[in-house]
Amino acid sequence: MSTLINPVEPFLRTDRMPHIWCPGCGIGTTVNCFARALVESKLPLDKVAVVSGIGCTGRVAGYVNLDSFHTTHGRAIPFATGLKLANPSLHVVVYSGDGDLIAIGGNHFIHAARRNVDITVICVNNFIYGMTGGQVAPTTPVGATATTAPYGCFERPFNLPFLAESSGAVYVARWTSFHVRYIAHSMVEAFQKKGFSFIEILSPCPTLYQRRNKMGDGLDTMRFYKQRSIIKNGARTQDVDINLQGDIIVGKFVDIERPTLQQSMDQQLRQTLKDRYTGWGGA
Amino acid sequence: MPDAPAAPKARKFRGQVFIDWNRCKGCGFCIEFCPPKILTFSDEFNNHGYHPPYLTKEEACTGCDLCGLYCPDFAIFGVRVPKEG
């Protein structure tokens, strides 16, 4: 009988286990989905690069057994842009959290979507800055408390699928960490999609967001996701705002075609320079 | 007239789970989302002080691996095992 191993194991840096995530945190769950998606999509693993920023989700890069880059806060996307342009044969996946990608990284997020850089961005949204102790994030719902909004958040949060779509993303999906099979399926689609693909995955942060807002633990939150999620594939992204305890619209919202940054660049330069253009296949 | 439906085929596969006892952090996801509901918290502690799960009815496990897919600590996985004989 052959030795059976956990399907996720070949994708982990087992010499770095156990990881630092809290009991009931959903990030590890998303990593299982990621591993399944890599198997299913049959991507050559030597050509997959994971780029992350700073934060709890940012630690994913350090735990996956792939070329992985733990960059500075907010700057995973520009790093990924440079990496992809320098080696277009790479499948570049940005794997980071809501604060990292959308607050400090917000500018880079919208420009990469605008340019349609051929990367997959996996945004684990726990509505909080977890690593640093539970500060408010641009996704924190109105009324929720955080250490830097101790009397309740009063800023309207971003609707991430709407932000992604309006910036130009060609693939936009949202799931919760309850929707494991859907996450894996979306990841496969996103990997195969040419252009800026964005997957938002809601996840519990039991230690900080859930606890401070009396929402129970990780399991309670997963039950909440199961109960309150409504799958609406093709929903209008402007309608999928998340409120504190309201319904959560999940699904695949956007799946369109348009030229990637590389394609637009090649096309434009070839058109203008004609034979003088030396197309560059990477370093 | 169509034939009467055949008797349901006997299940070909049995499932089995493997638990990395000391990786578990007792979050309860696997227990909650196991479709035949055959996982539960054990009474023993692992070296971190958590109660890892155990399979209550081994013959009812289908090997669907949903437990593995949910586990954020990579502490459990399920496989389909062909029935002997």
Add this chain to the structure above:
Amino acid sequence: MTLSTANPKSVLTGAHFLDGDCACGEGALAAGANFAAGYPITPSTEVVEHFASRIPTVGGVFLQMEDELASSMAIVGAAWGGAKVFTVTSGPGFSLMMEHLGYAAMTETPLVLVDVQRGGPSTGLPTLPGQADMLQARWGSHGDYEVIALCPNSPQECFNLTIDAFNLAEEYRTPVLVMMDECVGHMTEKVVIPAASDIKLFPRRYTSLSPSEYLPFRPGPDGIPEMVKAGEGYHIHVTGLTHDEHGYPAMDWHSQHKLVGRLVGKIRDHTDRIARWEERGLEDAEVVVVAYGITSRVAERAMQMARAEGLRVGLLRPVVVWPFPEKRVRELAPRIHAFVVVEMNYGQMVYEVERSAGDQARTLLLGHGGGAVHEPEEILKVIREAAA
């Protein structure tokens, strides 16, 4: 290490009339740069404009990013994809790039960062020169790290030193700065670009070890690790956190000493090889003028005027400003009266001169706020005072 030669396709061999910015761009092309990201900022923009116009016919990419934060990080990403990279900026953008200068130092990513200095602080004088980023070049990012910085004083040097910067970046697996100033950047002079076969390039130190043998941050005997790029099956991990030889986060004081001590030592232990300066008239000098960049051109004139008056004046021009040529200053100090440091700031490199000279010689500063170069007469006045 066997040096390679430049790709003839990228080298504009011949004698040209170029400004410093364009010469710098040509230097990058000659060095084989194939990826640049940047953001417009006066007076540096011409470097990337020039590169952007040339690179599509050579082979490579220029992308204008949304800000300097993105530019400085995109080049790091591209370097790990195997590209030879650089970016260009001036004061305000230089400040924004500091975090990634530190990230590049910490991850030992070879890259070139050009700062065409202008009047500061803040928005300052976008179109006029300054030399007030010199200490920032050394200390601008947080934490302990060493940096290599070169300082051209002519468009020809903008070309030459940019190539040197790329070579140093590869040799020491470190970010290297080219500290130009608006005057040198915008002055037009003859620039001779040699044949590609005469341009020697230090190749990237890629490992020949297999993935099972290779450790990304295990140093060689010279303290420098071999490099790989993404996509080759090494499954590396690169992080800005303090890390061990695997590249894994190792956040304890022992790992910190080991890693950061090595990063600092990488440059410090090789200062004798890296340091470079130009000297004139030091054999019998009683007063030594220390100047760099455009100021050194004016200082040379002042030196000639002083010599004509019979004053025994020499000129010491750091070409590599970091690491600072403190050994040479220390050697000169006992046998001269004074150093006269002339710089377009209120005192930056003077501290290095003063520190190196100790109490063996006086150190005088002739600084000013920038916006215009010194007059030779003002320098001459101070030389006379120093000689008295």
